[in-house]
Amino acid sequence: MIKELHIENFRCFGKSKLSGFSRINLIGGQNNAGKTAFLEALYLNNLPQVSTLMQMRGISIESIKALPEKAWDSLFLNYNNQLKLTIASFDENQVSTSLQLSRGSQQELLGIINDSERSGKNELSDLFSNHSDSNFSLLNLSYQMGEQNIPISTLVAYSQGIWAKANRLLDEINLHQIYFISAAGKASSKYLAEQYDLCYVQGHSEKVKTAFNIIDPSIQEVRTLTIGQSSIYLVRANEPAMPLAVFGDAMNRVADVILKLVNHQGGILLIDEVENGIHHAHQKDLWKWLFALTAEFNVQIFATTHSLEMLTAFKEVLLETDSEEAGAYLEFARHIKTHEIISIKRDMDNLDHALERHKGVRGE
Amino acid sequence: MSKILIVESENDKYFIEALLCHLHPNLNGLQVDEPMCQIDDYQCLNGLDQKKLTNTLCNLKDQALKDGIEQIGIILDQDNETEKNRINLVNEAIAGVFNTQIKISVIAQFVTVPIDDNLTVELACYFTNVDGKGELETVLKAIKSQKSVYADCLEEWRNCLQAREKELSDKDFDKFWVSVYQRFDCCSKKEKSQAFKKCSQEVSLKNKKIYNFDSPVLDGLKEFLKSF
Structure with a gap:
C-alpha cells in the first residue's frame, strides 16, 4: 500500500510531501488545489x-x-x-x-x-x-x-x-497495477462487457450486481450480450433486457469502478470526482460496498471530491468501520507560509466535529 | 493572520462577543470560534469534555496551516475545579494536538507552540469565575444591573427544595436565576409575546443593558481579552 508521496516540480507541486494514506483515500480541496494533479502523479509513478x-x-x-x-x-x-x-x-x-x-x-x-x-x-x-x-x-x-x-x-x-x-x-521494477477513472471519463460498452465477462469467470459477478442494486434496487439480472457490439445488459422485473448505456452515467461509472476493483486484485484505483452522477441517497451504501470490496481484494483507492454529501457519507461509514487503515480523508490546501500544497489528514472524530460546526474542510 | 477565542457554549460566545463590543467594536480583529458545545449537545451538559477541547484545537491547528492563526485564547468555566486542574486539562489537549512538551503554567500568559517546521501559534487560557469558582451564569448573576425580583425569589424555591431534602447545585441554580432574570425581570410585557426573539440569551446579552460590563468582577477577563 502506498503510504506517502513526495512530488517535486510536477504541475502545481513545487515540493510537497503528502502522507497518511490508508486503503480508501478521499481527497478534498478547492479548485486548482492539486487534487487531479496528485492522481496524475500517482498514475505516472506506477505506469x-x-x-x-x-x-x-x-x-x-x-x-x-x-x-x-x-x-x-x-x-x-x-x-x-x-x-x-x-x-x-x-x-x-x-x-x-x-x-x-x-x-x-x-x-x-x-x-x-x-x-x-x-x-x-x-x-x-x-x-x-x-x-x-x-x-x-x-x-x-x-x-x-x-x-x-x-x-x-x-x-x-x-x-x-x-x-x-x-x-x-x-x-x-516492483510497481502496482494502476487504473485511472477521470472526472468526465466514460468507459466504452465493449470494455465494460469484457471486464464483466472476466469477473463472471472469476466468480465475482454478484458483487457487480450488488453495486448496481445500490443505485437501482429493481435490477434482477446482469449479463453481457453482443448485439452489434458487446455490452452489459440489465434486466428489471417485467422488462426486457436493456443495455447499460441507457441506464445513465451513474451506472456506467459504478460498473467501471467495481469491475476495475474486482478484476485487479492488489492494484490501485484512481477516481477523479468520485461523486459524479451518484445521487446523495446512494452514497453511503456505495461507500460501504467499496470499503468491503477494497478490503477483500486488497485494492487501494485514491478518490477526489468536491461534494460535502459524499464526504459526509464517507465519514459516517468510516466512523462505523472504526479502523484507521480502512480509510482517510485528506484536505489539500496551500500552506499559509510556504505556499506549497499540503495534505491535512483529518481523523474521523475531528472531521465529524468540524462538519457539525460547519467548518471549512474542503480547502475553504 | 487571525486571533481566535475558544469558548464552551453558545451563551459563552454571546457573552464574550457582547463584552468585546463593549470594550471596543473591533478589538484587534478578535473572533469567537464556534462553541465547543452545541446547543443540543448533551455530552457537554455535565461539564467540558476533554475530547471536545482536543477536537476544537485540532480543527484550529488545521485551519492555521491554511489561513494562519496568530493567537488562540481558550476560555473555560472554572466550575468547582482548581485553577491548576483546569490548566492541566488545557495542557493535555495542547500536548495531544501539537505534539509538544510546551505547557501553560499560569492563566492569561501566552505560550508559543509549533504547528509545523514553518509555523507557530500563541496559546493562552482564562477561566470564567467569581471568587475562584463558577461559570458564566455565576458571573452574569454577579454583574446584573437591573432589579431582579423574580430571579431573587428563586432563593425561596431553593430553600423549599432543601427543606424537602432535594438538592440543587449552585451551577443549576445560577442557570435558573439568569433565565428568570432575563425572561421575567428584564422582558417587558410587550416583549414577552415574542419572548423567544426579544428575550433570548443572545438578545439579552448583546442588545439590552441588563448587565454591567464595567463591573470589577470582569476585570480579569477584560485584561485577558485586551492582551490579544
Whole structure:
C-alpha cells in the first residue's frame, strides 16, 4: 500500500510531501488545489508509459504535432522544463519508488540516432531527417532505486507524433497495477462487457450486481450480450433486457469502478470526482460496498471530491468501520507560509466535529 | 493572520462577543470560534469534555496551516475545579494536538507552540469565575444591573427544595436565576409575546443593558481579552 508521496516540480507541486494514506483515500480541496494533479502523479509513478502521458491533461497527439518543442512542458512546475521532476512513492516499509522525468537535450537525441545507426537501424535517422525543422523535445524517464538511476524510456516528440525508446522492462521494477477513472471519463460498452465477462469467470459477478442494486434496487439480472457490439445488459422485473448505456452515467461509472476493483486484485484505483452522477441517497451504501470490496481484494483507492454529501457519507461509514487503515480523508490546501500544497489528514472524530460546526474542510 | 477565542457554549460566545463590543467594536480583529458545545449537545451538559477541547484545537491547528492563526485564547468555566486542574486539562489537549512538551503554567500568559517546521501559534487560557469558582451564569448573576425580583425569589424555591431534602447545585441554580432574570425581570410585557426573539440569551446579552460590563468582577477577563 502506498503510504506517502513526495512530488517535486510536477504541475502545481513545487515540493510537497503528502502522507497518511490508508486503503480508501478521499481527497478534498478547492479548485486548482492539486487534487487531479496528485492522481496524475500517482498514475505516472506506477505506469510511466506513453499511454499514461497521453491521458494527462494538456497533452494530446494534436498538441504534440503542433508544438513538439513544448510537448512536455505542461508536466513541469510553471512550465519550466529545465527542472528535474520527481515523483516518489513510499510503501508501509518505507521502500521508495522514485520516478524522475527530465528534459533531454539535442545532443542526446543525436546520440540516440547515432547509436541506432551503428546497430544498423536507420529508421530513426530516416524519421528525423525527413523533417527539415529541428523542433523536437526529449523526455527522459528513469527510476531511482537506492543510489542507482535506472533509465526506463526516452520519448521524442516531433511534428509527426511521438517516438519512444524503452530502455528497461517495467516488469523488473516492483510497481502496482494502476487504473485511472477521470472526472468526465466514460468507459466504452465493449470494455465494460469484457471486464464483466472476466469477473463472471472469476466468480465475482454478484458483487457487480450488488453495486448496481445500490443505485437501482429493481435490477434482477446482469449479463453481457453482443448485439452489434458487446455490452452489459440489465434486466428489471417485467422488462426486457436493456443495455447499460441507457441506464445513465451513474451506472456506467459504478460498473467501471467495481469491475476495475474486482478484476485487479492488489492494484490501485484512481477516481477523479468520485461523486459524479451518484445521487446523495446512494452514497453511503456505495461507500460501504467499496470499503468491503477494497478490503477483500486488497485494492487501494485514491478518490477526489468536491461534494460535502459524499464526504459526509464517507465519514459516517468510516466512523462505523472504526479502523484507521480502512480509510482517510485528506484536505489539500496551500500552506499559509510556504505556499506549497499540503495534505491535512483529518481523523474521523475531528472531521465529524468540524462538519457539525460547519467548518471549512474542503480547502475553504 | 487571525486571533481566535475558544469558548464552551453558545451563551459563552454571546457573552464574550457582547463584552468585546463593549470594550471596543473591533478589538484587534478578535473572533469567537464556534462553541465547543452545541446547543443540543448533551455530552457537554455535565461539564467540558476533554475530547471536545482536543477536537476544537485540532480543527484550529488545521485551519492555521491554511489561513494562519496568530493567537488562540481558550476560555473555560472554572466550575468547582482548581485553577491548576483546569490548566492541566488545557495542557493535555495542547500536548495531544501539537505534539509538544510546551505547557501553560499560569492563566492569561501566552505560550508559543509549533504547528509545523514553518509555523507557530500563541496559546493562552482564562477561566470564567467569581471568587475562584463558577461559570458564566455565576458571573452574569454577579454583574446584573437591573432589579431582579423574580430571579431573587428563586432563593425561596431553593430553600423549599432543601427543606424537602432535594438538592440543587449552585451551577443549576445560577442557570435558573439568569433565565428568570432575563425572561421575567428584564422582558417587558410587550416583549414577552415574542419572548423567544426579544428575550433570548443572545438578545439579552448583546442588545439590552441588563448587565454591567464595567463591573470589577470582569476585570480579569477584560485584561485577558485586551492582551490579544
